[in-house]
Amino acid sequence: xxxxxxxxxxxxxxxxxxxxxxxxxxxxxxxxxxxxxxxxxxxxxxxxxxxxxxxxxxxxxxxxxxxxxxxxxxxxxxxxxxxxxxxxxxxxxxxxxxxxxxxxxxxxxxxxxxxxxxxxxxxxxxxxxxxxxxxxxxxxxxxxxxxxxxxxxxxxxxxxxxxxxxxxxxxxxxxxxxxxxxxxxxxxxxxxxxxxxxxxxxxxxxxxxxxxxxxxxxxxxxxxxxxxxxxxxxxxxxxxxxxxxxxxxxxxxxxxxxxxxxxxxxxxxxxxxxxxxxxxxxxxxx
Amino acid sequence: xxxxxxxxxxxxxxxxxxxxxxxxxxxxxxxxxxxxxxxxxxxxxxxxxxxxxxxxxxxxxxxxxxxxxxxxxxxxxxxxxxxxxxxxxxxxxxxxxxxxxxxxxxxxxxxxxxxxxxxxxxxxxxxxxxxxxxxxxxxxxxxxxxxxxxxxxxxxxxxxxxxxxxxxxxxxxxxxxxxxxxxxxxxxxxxxxxxxxxxxxxxxxxxxxxxxxxxxxxxxxxxxxxxxxxxxxxxxxxxxxxxxxxxxxxxxxxxxxxxxxxxxxxxxxxxxxxxxxxx
Ligand SMILES: [Fe+2]
Numbered sequence: 001x002x003x004x005x006x007x008x009x010x011x012x013x014x015x016x017x018x019x020x021x022x023x024x025x026x027x028x029x030x031x032x033x034x035x036x037x038x039x040x041x042x043x044x045x046x047x048x049x050x051x052x053x054x055x056x057x058x059x060x061x062x063x064x065x066x067x068x069x070x071x072x073x074x075x076x077x078x079x080x081x082x083x084x085x086x087x088x089x090x091x092x093x094x095x096x097x098x099x100x101x102x103x104x105x106x107x108x109x110x111x112x113x114x115x116x117x118x119x120x121x122x123x124x125x126x127x128x129x130x131x132x133x134x135x136x137x138x139x140x141x142x143x144x145x146x147x148x149x150x151x152x153x154x155x156x157x158x159x160x161x162x163x164x165x166x167x168x169x170x171x172x173x174x175x176x177x178x179x180x181x182x183x184x185x186x187x188x189x190x191x192x193x194x195x196x197x198x199x200x201x202x203x204x205x206x207x208x209x210x211x212x213x214x215x216x217x218x219x220x221x222x223x224x225x226x227x228x229x230x231x232x233x234x235x236x237x238x239x240x241x242x243x244x245x246x247x248x249x250x251x252x253x254x255x256x257x258x259x260x261x262x263x264x265x266x267x268x269x270x271x272x273x274x275x276x277x278x279x280x281x282x283x284x285x286x
Numbered sequence: 287x288x289x290x291x292x293x294x295x296x297x298x299x300x301x302x303x304x305x306x307x308x309x310x311x312x313x314x315x316x317x318x319x320x321x322x323x324x325x326x327x328x329x330x331x332x333x334x335x336x337x338x339x340x341x342x343x344x345x346x347x348x349x350x351x352x353x354x355x356x357x358x359x360x361x362x363x364x365x366x367x368x369x370x371x372x373x374x375x376x377x378x379x380x381x382x383x384x385x386x387x388x389x390x391x392x393x394x395x396x397x398x399x400x401x402x403x404x405x406x407x408x409x410x411x412x413x414x415x416x417x418x419x420x421x422x423x424x425x426x427x428x429x430x431x432x433x434x435x436x437x438x439x440x441x442x443x444x445x446x447x448x449x450x451x452x453x454x455x456x457x458x459x460x461x462x463x464x465x466x467x468x469x470x471x472x473x474x475x476x477x478x479x480x481x482x483x484x485x486x487x488x489x490x491x492x493x494x495x496x497x498x499x500x501x502x503x504x505x506x507x508x509x510x511x512x513x514x515x516x517x518x519x520x521x522x523x524x525x526x527x528x529x530x531x532x533x534x535x536x537x538x539x540x541x542x543x544x545x546x547x548x549x550x551x552x553x554x555x556x557x558x559x560x561x562x563x564x565x
Contacts (some may be wrong), residue, residue: 040389040390040391043390044390044392044429045392045428045429046429046430046431046432046458047428047429047430047432047459047496047499048428048500048528050432051432051499064385068389068390071387073295074291074292074295074377078389081389093365105299105386106292106295106296106299107299108387109299109303109385109386109387110385110386110389111299111302111303111349111386112352112353112356112386112391113302113345113348113349113352115295115298115299115345117291118291118294120291120396122290122291123291126291128443149329150341150344150345151330151335151338151344151345152330152331152340153294153329153330153331153342154288154328154329154330154331155288155289155294155329162541190333190334195345209310218333218335218336218340219333219344221344223419
């Protein structure tokens with residue numbers, strides 16, 4: 001147990017900043033610990049999104065979370081993107097910048113999805129160099145999240161968790177452990193999610209994601225459309241015992257309920273961490 | 287031989303982008319060149335419940351759904367006019383021709399008006415083209431830089447003799463439009479859930495702009511359009527005014543001109559008055 005290797009702070013229990021909550025947040029300044037910002041939504045706008053972001057970053061700690069870095073792609077790094085990402089991180093005084101262990105397109109095309117990597121020696125070596133290059137450009141450690149995946153490559157010789165852990169150690173990056181994604185991917189691939197959780201290097205974990213999903217019977221889709229299920233809370237408790245608890249964030253992206261409902265869902269994590277109730281958790285009845 | 291990382295990615299993308307069925311996508315020439323169809327089941331492992339086609343099919347389905355959702359958000363009017371089926375067909379054709387090349391989905395719809403214009407067999411093409419162009423303009427203005435707004439004090443500080451040659455700098459989020467169809471009214475009705483208004487050809491003029499981060503538009507008379515168009519394109523005030531006074535079929539009185547001008551300033555359409563350098 002102990003702190004992560006960069007001493008990045010435990011920001012508490014936050015939620016993702018979403019457009020439908022802008023007015024509520026600006027009007028009420030709710031007592032939430034922190035917000036996670038979807039980087040791409042604020043990189044090319046001088047309009048309301050940026051205005052709201054500035055207000056939020058003024059008042060709350062923020063972390064940038066992206067979906068388009070494509071760190072595992074064999075296309076060249078998009079330097080224009082990385083430059084804008086750094087400007088945004090500086091502007092918001094983001095505590096860290098995260099994206100996913102995935103690729104999003106190749107040959108100049110963007111599929112806008114978190115596509116799975118083949119877990120081979122070749123792709124591990126390649127991704128290590130890419131992560132190092134990105135960290136240098138961003139002038140801060142990169143934090144990478146395990147995505148939900150729906151297929152496995154027959155060419156893979158590594159498990160996902162060992163691939164991610166080795167990458168984190170060799171490229172010196174942090175891990176954003178999405179506990180729901182662990183559950184989803186393990187279900188889809190017939191793997192043991194507890195074994196996954198137990199193999200993640202605890203000192204590399206700087207943040208958790210929690211979310212709901214959609215069970216299709218034959219597979220699970222990572223839709224962020226519902227409450228967190230009990231099995232995922234149990235995995236979260238298991239991981240917190242190893243990491244000592246780090247910044248925790250609740251994602252809700254489809255059928256987004258009111259700010260209070262999303263915040264209340266995030267605050268449930270306090271109980272799973274064994275932390276006392278706050279005025280807020282009492283008010284929300286979590 | 288097993289494909290390397292680069293070829294695995296090129297193959298998977300080719301399969302995802304293919305417009306046919308999952309089987310057709312895997313068997314397409316582009317995909318087969320990278321991974322022979324016979325190797326497909328060993329490249330994509332089946333799970334307990336899904337075969338290799340089902341598994342890659344999940345990514346294929348999500349691809350189109352995601353892009354359609356993004357275009358629906360940018361083109362609500364188009365989506366409303368066409369209905370779900372025709373809009374979905376339009377998106378399929380569009381993303382096949384113009385796959386995303388940007389890190390942001392905000393740029394995905396940039397070529398949609400052009401695509402509509404160049405597509406054969408689209409009913410009401412002229413109207414749809416103008417509607418799409420207008421919706422694209424709204425997206426651009428939504429994201430334009432925020433500008434300071436010209437204040438009454440700044441106007442009062444301009445020496446009277448300088449107005450003749452002064453130029454007005456418009457705010458960044460502004461566009462003056464001459465339109466052939468009532469696309470603004472159509473969008474407004476869609477937004478408010480009102481019955482579909484007429485989409486018959488109707489020449490009109492408007493200025494679209496952003497104020498306090500909300501998009502708005504003002505209808506303009508032909509003469510007001512000419513004046514504002516000249517001003518936002520950097521024509522000095524005196525020249526722009528005399529152009530309007532001279533050219534219109536109906537003379538425009540000075541009182542009318544000043545009332546327009548005051549209205550526009552109050553609406554925050556300008557950010558600065560640029561005076562000729564006295565030197
Ligand atoms: Fe996540």
